[in-house]
Amino acid sequence: MxxxxxxxxxxxxxxxxxxxxxxxxxxxxxxxSLSIEVRQGTLEHAxxxxxxxxxxxxxxxxxxxxxxxxxxxxxxxxxxxxxxxxxxxxxxxxxxxxxxEPGQLARDWDLAALELFDASAEPAPAALQEDALAAEAAGLAVSGVTQVQSAAAGYGTHKVHMAATNGFSGGYQRSSRSTSCTAIAGNGTGMERDYDGDSRTFQADLRSAKDIGTQAGERAIERLGARKPETGSYPVLFDERVSSSLIGHLLAAVNGASIARGSSWLKDALGEQILPAHLSVTEDPFRPRIAGSRPFDGEGLATQRRDIIDNGILTGWTLDLASARKLNMQSTGNAARGVGSVPSPSQWNIALTQGKDSRADLISGMGTGLLVTSMIGSTINPNTGDYSRGAAGFWVENGEIAYPVNECTIAGNLRDMLRSIVPANDARSHLSRVVPSLLVEGMTLAGN
Missing domain, CATH: 3.30.160 (Double Stranded RNA Binding Domain)
Incomplete structure (x- = not known):
């Protein structure tokens, strides 16, 4: 059997x-899983x-x-x-x-409504290779792109089942389909690289390989001629590609394990205003076709939709059973675990309230400052919220993009940064973290 x-x-x-x-x-x-990578028009890795x-x-x-x-x-x-x-x-x-306890366990859930698995036929290796080649060709077709470092396509399925002696038993199956491309522009020490990719639960939702390759190439071209920005205090606009990292730092600070250890810059902030009053951070594990959706957590408790931040106010922690017991609270159904590890708190699908203005509107109104499109490294003090990261992107003058920049550092304090954020309206709704571009006033830039 x-x-x-x-x-x-x-x-x-x-x-x-x-x-x-x-x-x-x-x-x-x-x-x-099945992954195909191509280079220079031929199969590089399968x-x-x-x-x-x-x-x-x-x-x-x-x-x-x-x-x-x-x-x-x-x-x-x-x-x-x-x-x-x-x-x-x-x-x-x-x-x-x-x-x-048995009374805490999830008992009924609707897997069909979550649409976690694409039942259409698994793509053949030849079909994945065709997508990878199309992405590479599109990247190379962008004027100024000198090479495509890699182009890849992949498919995977994952089935999981949990059971426990308290009576819980449940499982589900997921699928994923992805295409990516990394393009290089310029030559020698003036080379610049950028990336684009897409990953979806359903093949039908995936962006075209041509679009992904073209976007990667155009992004690489835009970075040519980058220089260091001026040192000083300026507004910083975090592009939608990287803005979710700011909310990620907030989510880490409200993690119950950190709160129980007393090692969070938000440990005493329950009920306080963390974001501007019109903004909320909502967790919704029931969004169809989204990678972070799930009917129950890693301890068999029902997941739930909740506002972690409600109109700017911090409403609660993210808790599994152990952290909830330490804090004399109830689990929020947020236990995550691997096959060989004990549960720990984690969030599922997250969305920040979007703004009314476009990214272009925010750029136009910021005067002189920095548009950040990529970041490297991270120095975050978990106890104070002091923030410092390497960044690259574009310098903005008189409300217009002037030139690309790199090799700079942006710094501030997360509590001050988050309390003043201004969101755009450009968040991608299919991501597990739906966060638009975010403008932060008065950050410290270290460049020239």
Missing amino acids: TQTPESLSHALLDAARKAGADAADAMVAEGS ERSEGVDLGLRVFVGQRQACVSASDMRAVTLTAMAERAVAMAREAPEDPYAGLA
Whole structure:
């Protein structure tokens, strides 16, 4: 009989009980992927992978341990359980560890409404290669592009099932389809590189390979002749390509694990104004065809739509069971986990309220400043929110883009930055983080 992720997860629970575990949960992930990369009109790399990963977490009293394997034989399941129980007996007690109570568990969900899996036929390798070649050709067709570093296309499926001795059992299947291109313009020390790509759940939603290649080429051309900007205090506009990183720092600061450790610059800010009063940050795990959607979290609790920031006010933390117990709160259904790791808090699909003005309107109104389109490195103080990152993009003078810039550093404090952000209206709705371009006044730039 074929072993499915569901049957394997329940077999792991049986093995754990026999080995002496007081409680246990299991996760089994089965996946396959196919990727094609081309260079100079020929196949550069082709890879297909398939595999099944098994994870088991056991509890002996308030002690826990995790083990994982990629072998589905019965003898391996038994060995995993015995090893996990032996490890748990030697582990220190954790008063916050434990499974959810049966009354906390997700019971009903509508997988069809989430549209996580594209049931159309898996693309043939030749079709993926055709897309990669089309992206490369489009990039090279842009005047001034000297080479395409890489062009690739890929497809993957992922099936996961979770089960636990508290009665939970559930799973789902995902698919993904992607195309990407990295183009290079110029020669020698004057070379510049840029990228474009798209990844979707459904093949039909994917942007055309030609569009992706053309966009990558045009972005590379725009970066030619970059120089350092002036040092000083200027407004900074974070392009939609990078603006989600700012909200990402906010999300990290409201993570329950950081709050419980006391290592967050927002640890005492519950109920305070964090963003301008007209802006909210909403988490919605039920958006169809989106990579971050899911019906339940990594501990079997129902996911939920919630406003993390409601009209500028911080309303709560992102919690799994352990962090919720440490803070004497209730889990928000945000436990994420891998096959071989314990759960930890994480957000699902995030959206920031969009503004009324376009990115062009914000550029026009910012006078002199910096439009950031890419960033490297990161120095973020988790306790104070002090922020410093390397940046590149375009210098703006008199409300118009004047020339490309690179090798500069932007710095500020996240609390001050977020309280003054002005959003554009250009967020891409198919992303898991829907965040428009964001204007921040008065950041420190270090350039010339």
